[in-house]
Amino acid sequence: MGRSFDAVIIGGGIMGAWIALELAQRGAGEILLLEKSSPGAGSSGKSGAILRQHYSHPTSICMARHSLDRYARFEEEFGIDIGFHRTGMVFIAGADSAADIEENVALQRQHGVDASVIGADELQELEPTGRFTEGECAAWEPEAGYVHPLRAVYGCLEVAMREGVTVRTGVAVRSIEVVQGRASAVRLDDGERVEAGHIINAAGPWARKLLEPHAGDLPLRAIRPEQAYFEPPSGSIEKRTIYGDMVTGLYWKPEAAGWTRVGCLSFDADPEVDPDHYDEGVDGRFIQRCRARLSERLPHYRRSASWGGCGALYTVTPDARAIIGPVAGIAGLTLVSGFSGHGFKMGPAVGCGVAGMVTGTETGPLEPEFFTVDRFSRVSTQGGRYSFGILG
Ligand SMILES: Cc1cc2nc3c(=O)[nH]c(=O)nc-3n(C[C@H](O)[C@H](O)[C@H](O)COP(=O)(O)OP(=O)(O)OC[C@H]3O[C@@H](n4cnc5c(N)ncnc54)[C@H](O)[C@@H]3O)c2cc1C
Structure with a gap:
């Protein structure tokens, strides 16, 4: 019989790491983070990790602002040097x-x-x-700057572990089990089954494949x-x-x-x-x-x-904006992916927002409506002001 957790996070990139930290700080119970390779092995480890606030929508600006402040104060708050440099942009x-x-x-x-x-x-x-x-x-x-991407991922995970989160690396989730419209467990590559009150799919470029059996072909490439x-x-x-x-x-x-x-x-x-x-x-x-x-x-x-x-x-995603939120028709399953070339700077705000959505508490500067997957089925989507997707 496998273990049971209140929340299971799939993926140890910057998003999974910040979500783990924020859930733990909100006392969200027993939390497990599963990483198939090593932390930061996906997009996060190779990130430029530039932290700027130059966006053209109030939600993105406020999230970037919140996040820049958290990164800048990380060492003071947690005693871990994540290589923050303020260079201006x-x-x-x-x-x-x-x-x-x-x-x-x-x-x-x-x-x-x-x-x-x-x-x-x-x-x-x-x-x-x-x-x-x-x-x-x-x-x-x-005020803009950057952090060292791997140090930031490991730094967040270290804080999460101090707060009681279990982190398992080299362990891949093979599938998500959905029973009667509720995500109830994850099945690992070696066949182990782990029950979960809530599953957060923060598997970055792999997130779509994991959800395909349940949510069809999501607009993530x-x-x-x-x-x-x-x-x-x-x-x-x-x-x-x-x-x-x-x-x-x-x-x-x-x-x-x-x-x-x-x-x-x-x-x-x-x-x-x-x-x-x-x-x-x-x-x-x-x-x-x-x-x-x-x-x-x-x-x-x-x-x-x-x-x-x-x-x-x-x-x-088609509008270079992430998809964050519940997966329609499946209770207890949250998707957090699609950050294209500008997600690292948003990590703290996403962690705060997702922890709020999962626990029914404050989501901080993250407005859930801004990131829903169903925006792509509406007549028009609000893209960024520029033609360069990376600018958001
Ligand atoms: C070259 C480059 C430069 C960038 N520059 C910037 C920048 O300057 N500023 C900025 O803000 N953003 C930047 N970005 C974007 C930013 O890095 C990403 O948006 C962000 O890292 C995405 O994080 P993530 O946690 O969603 O995904 P990832 O980092 O990809 O994490 C997903 C994790 O899930 C794991 N995983 C996948 N499948 C499974 C499974 N089945 N079981 C268990 N684990 C699994 C993977 O191994 C991976 O570690 C850049 C990205 C790149 C690639």
């Missing part, structure tokens, strides 16, 4: 997107974000080594973006700020060892993949394209050393 736009930037920044300011719109001259002051063109403008967010890493030439005096650049279509950020990570803002061209068999390497042509485009902005990168890169996984 710049979002560059061409003249065609200037009005969107103005409107977004005004909305962010209404919600307490320290953000302003700056022109090409101020950009030049901020980054003297950069090339900026008359007419370009940017949203400047000095696993796609494969690439990242490239460069080391700026020694002696470069570039400021180590995070950039999103709608003109070159890139984002870049400082990494450990003084490297710079570069990726694309748009994921429209990234192929759909099977998350169990995807190429974790990087195409040399991608590296060359990134270096060429980044050098248009920061010319010293023409002489940068390449440290290769990697292929990774995003889980995307």
Whole structure:
């Protein structure tokens, strides 16, 4: 006879980890987190883990704001260093997107974000080594930063375990058992059955497959973006700020060892993949394209050393917004997936919201209505303001 838990969380990515921590802190009973590989083995471990508040919808802005604050105070609150760095972030736009930037920044300011719109001259002051063109403008967010993704995942799990959560790694959930419209247990790969009062499917790119027998084909796709890493030439005096650049279509950020990570803002061209068999390497042509485009902005990168890169996984939905909430027609089952390229920063707010939904308590800045799966069957969905999905 297997054990029984009040809540079973499937997946030890940043979402599962924050949900475990928040459930434990709300005294939600006996909690088990199951991770088929090692924590962070999915999207989370390879994340840029950029924490910014530049969104175009009040719910996303408030969730990002709540989360940035939790990450920034994590070490003070829990005594664990998760590699938080406050670098500031710049979002560059061409003249065609200037009005969107103005409107977004005004909305962010209404919600307490320290953000302003700056022109090409101020950009030049901020980054003297950069090339900026008359007419370009940017949203400047000095509070933005990043964390070390794996340290953040392990940090949350450590706190959850201190609070009594059981974490089992190297243990895969094979199926979810549903009896008379209620999710009642999970079946593990070795055949063990674990009963659960509530099951939370936070399996990232694998979440759709686990739900297929019960919920049909949900609008979640696993796609494969690439990242490239460069080391700026020694002696470069570039400021180590995070950039999103709608003109070159890139984002870049400082990494450990003084490297710079570069990726694309748009994921429209990234192929759909099977998350169990995807190429974790990087195409040399991608590296060359990134270096060429980044050098248009920061010319010293023409002489940068390449440290290769990697292929990774995003889980995307048609409107680049996650699906969070109960699975229709199945009591006791919650889905938390579809964060595409911008979920890491939302982890604390998602943990808080899901813990609230499961225990019938406060959901904090997470508005359940904003993330329901049934929004895709309505006539129109509210996408983000930009054409770049990663910006939300
Ligand atoms: C290259 C890259 C850069 C990114 N940059 C940023 C960024 O700068 N800022 C930002 O906010 N977001 C960023 N993101 C997005 C962010 O990282 C993701 O949205 C987030 O990590 C998703 O977390 P998750 O917990 O939902 O999924 P995952 O991290 O994929 O976790 C799911 C976990 O479930 C486990 N699992 C799956 N199936 C089972 C099963 N059957 N049984 C048990 N366990 C199972 C997996 O092994 C995995 O560990 C980036 C993502 C990538 C890939």
